[in-house]
Structure formats: C-alpha cells, structure tokens
Amino acid sequence: xxxxxxxxxxxxxxxxxxxxxxxxxxxxxxxxxxxxxxxxxxxxxxxxxxxxxxxxxxxxxxxxxxxxxxxxxxxxxxxxxxxxxxxxxxxxxxxxxxxxxxxxxxxxxxxxxxxxxxxxxxxxxxxxxxxxxx
Ligand SMILES: [Zn+2]
Numbered sequence: 001x002x003x004x005x006x007x008x009x010x011x012x013x014x015x016x017x018x019x020x021x022x023x024x025x026x027x028x029x030x031x032x033x034x035x036x037x038x039x040x041x042x043x044x045x046x047x048x049x050x051x052x053x054x055x056x057x058x059x060x061x062x063x064x065x066x067x068x069x070x071x072x073x074x075x076x077x078x079x080x081x082x083x084x085x086x087x088x089x090x091x092x093x094x095x096x097x098x099x100x101x102x103x104x105x106x107x108x109x110x111x112x113x114x115x116x117x118x119x120x121x122x123x124x125x126x127x128x129x130x131x132x133x134x
C-alpha cells in the first residue's frame with residue numbers, strides 16, 4: 001500500500017519543502033485551509049503518534065514553534081492553529097503522522113473545513129520565502 005507522504009519524501013511526487021533535517025521535513029499543504037498551511041512530518045512512516053516512541057513524538061513537536069514563526073513572518077498571519085489527527089474517524093486522510101500548522105488571519109473569516117487549491121508557482125514562491133526566514 002502506497003503512502004503519498006513517503007512518495008513525496010522519495011521524490012516520486014512534488015513537495016513544496018521549506019525545511020529538512022535528519023528526521024523531519026516541512027512542506028506546504030497542496031490543499032490549504034489558508035495561505036501558508038503547512039505540514040511537519042517525521043521521515044519515518046508511522047500512521048499514528050501512538051505508534052511512535054515518546055521521544056520521537058517530542059522531537060517532531062519540538063521543531064513546530066520555529067517553523068510556525070517563519071510561516072507567520074512569511075505570510076503576515078496574525079495567529080496559527082495546530083492540528084494533529086490520528087485515524088480515519090479523526091479525519092486523518094494520509095496515514096503518515098503529520099502536524100498541520102494553519103495560519104490564521106484577523107481579516108479573514110476562514111472556514112476550517114474549506115480547502116483551497118493553490119497554484120504550483122504560488123506554493124513554490126511561498127516555500128522559498130518561509131525557508132529564508134527559518
Ligand atoms: Zn508514509
């Protein structure tokens with residue numbers, strides 16, 4: 001059974017990466033709730049955080065503040081929300097652990113569940129900008 005995130009990590013599918021380290025990567029969500037919506041994932045495939053060691057769960061969350069700051073600086077967002085779903089009933093769509101960082105804007109009343117479609121160029125530009133701010 002294939003995993004889209006493992007395919008992105010293997011370079012088989014496009015990913016708008018702006019952060020990589022030995023164990024984690026961060027990239028822009030292709031179907032963002034709002035501009036700058038990003039995902040932080042461990043390189044190693046696990047479906048749920050309960051399949052990971054506590055240390056690994058701590059490590060992936062520990063990079064979130066630094067990445068969130070860069071996203072806020074790059075987008076001018078006023079705030080951000082985190083989302084982390086485990087299992088289909090929780091609306092986890094891709095069965096590879098991921099943390100959503102969702103920028104929030106005072107000027108917009110973005111609806112949580114509504115996804116947009118961004119162009120590849122927009123995502124590429126934004127990924128570059130966030131990378132330069134980390
Ligand atoms: Zn995977």
